Amino acid sequence: MEDESATRRSFLSRLLAGTLLTGGAGVFAAIVAYLFPPAEAGSVLGPRRVKIGSPDEILPGEGKLTLVDEEPVWVVRLTRGFAAMSALCTHQGCIVKWDPQGRLFRCPCHEGQFDEHGNVVSGLPLRPLTRFRVGALRGDLFVFRGDERQI
């Protein structure tokens, strides 16, 4: 009787331990997979740095048109620091051009004009250009995606 009881107990112990271990392993694997974010999650949850070159490439007052995640972005060197904004006109999505003399972004389609900070100066656009954070880090110039703001 004593032996039977001990056998039952040890059998149930193993059953319990086996169930918990198997279930636990599955849960653990799922949690580990969850902790490794896929690239899509990273780009959406940003902000993410996109390297666009060296600060010295852009002379004061000049601008550089670059692609950031397939979106055309103007990076302009101001008197102090840099400004980066989407090159897509907020009127109909044409690509604006930087005019270093007038210090304006001009839209070739309907003559909309924006100042160096992206604010509407004249023309048909109602909203300013979308601005991105931009900054130099260890000798490289970066545009930050994921926290762009309309001002």
Place this chain on the structure above:
Amino acid sequence: MFSSVREIFRAEWERTVPAHINLLHYLGAVTLIFLLLEITTGILLMIYYRPSAGEAYYSIGVIMDEVRFGWLIRALHRWGADLLILLSFLHLIRVYFSRAYQAPRQLNWNVGIVLLIVIITFGFTGTLLTWDQYAYWSTDSAREIISGVSVLGDIVLTLIWGGWQIGEEVLLRFYAFHVGVLPWIVVAFLFLHVLLVWRFGIKEPVPLRGGRRLPPVPFFPDFAINLLIAVLITGGLLLSIAIFIPPPLLERADPLSPLLHTQPRWYLLPVRELLESVSGGTAALCIIGFVALLFLVPALDRRAAQPTWKLILHRGIGLLWVVGWVFLGVRGYLR
């Protein structure tokens, strides 16, 4: 030192529980496991969640659509919270009807009531965090419910809402409560609750008339295996719900587009129905009276042996509570 640790383990290994316990006695342990599941999935969700009005909704979308198993973690957290509240109610009802709040377990009954209130507050604060239309307007509806309760409503609104309309500040406030304040309270009270259960054990049920007392059975394997079965059944139910019914995520919250016919969460429906039926002052009295009475139950029913009429009265009051609460909830839902 190791031998004393071994002794403790040996003593726990040989622990016994009353033989008369039934399935309902596993509710407490299952509730505890669901609470641990909520804590675990909650921590995992925090990794990707962004607590701001601009990003909260999108981060939930990323969890649902991009992160591996993110949809499952969110579904387990969301439906698990509902099941946790339901299980807590059922556990409370079981303890009430088996009069397990009597000496020496009076304190544990009161600790359990506090835990239930905290768990409901968890559910309530968590609802807003998805920042979709339902989150916004159901919280707004709850705000109206709470503001309708005289005196008490204002206190709760100022404490939880900070007195603001729902927006970024309230979202952050709810988030702070949900992940920074309530977990500490729940862990402290849960520790005390489990400690008291461990200290006093499960109350031995009174054997049926004519039945003889059976000798206690070992905690392991008898209780442990049944507990595992109970956890597998409830866990399987939760997993099935999580897989087959993804938690809804409506459009992003828009304060200018009210969502019509928004119901508050099911556990708040009886309160809303109460407010619809009586004045704010009476509702406040009812709620305070109900909670106060719950805390006073062990003091009102102290003697183990009571005359039959008192036992019938005890069951009648309990039944009235449960039926009344369910009736108010169903009426509120159908309204």
